[in-house]
Amino acid sequence: MPKCVVLHSTTAYSEAHRPVLREIIRLDPDLFAAVGVDCREWEAAMDWLCIELDTSGEKPGAFCNTTSHPDETLSEVIAFAEQWCDLKGWSRDVEVTEI
Secondary structure (H helix, E strand, C coil): CCCEEEEEECCCCCHHHHHHHHHHHHCCCCEEEEEECCHHHHHHHHHHHHHHHHHHCCCCCCCCEEEEECCCCHHHHHHHHHHHHHHHCCCCCEEEEEC
């Protein structure tokens, strides 16, 4: 399971995308970094999903660090996620999800 997930969006977030976020949180990443179209909303949706899963008891302790990168390129955000892994002392375990 990846330590960091970079979501590269080409479309605005909508409730129809919740299954994508649920699949990502199932992977239990330490970092979720969103870049691209509507990336701030993607980040907020992930935050709210973690809260919902935790408080409902569906996934107690559901949590991941989230960031959004509206003014950065995909390659810059991948480099950010790799540095995240470096700082944690992990291998560069970054998965990119395109949507």
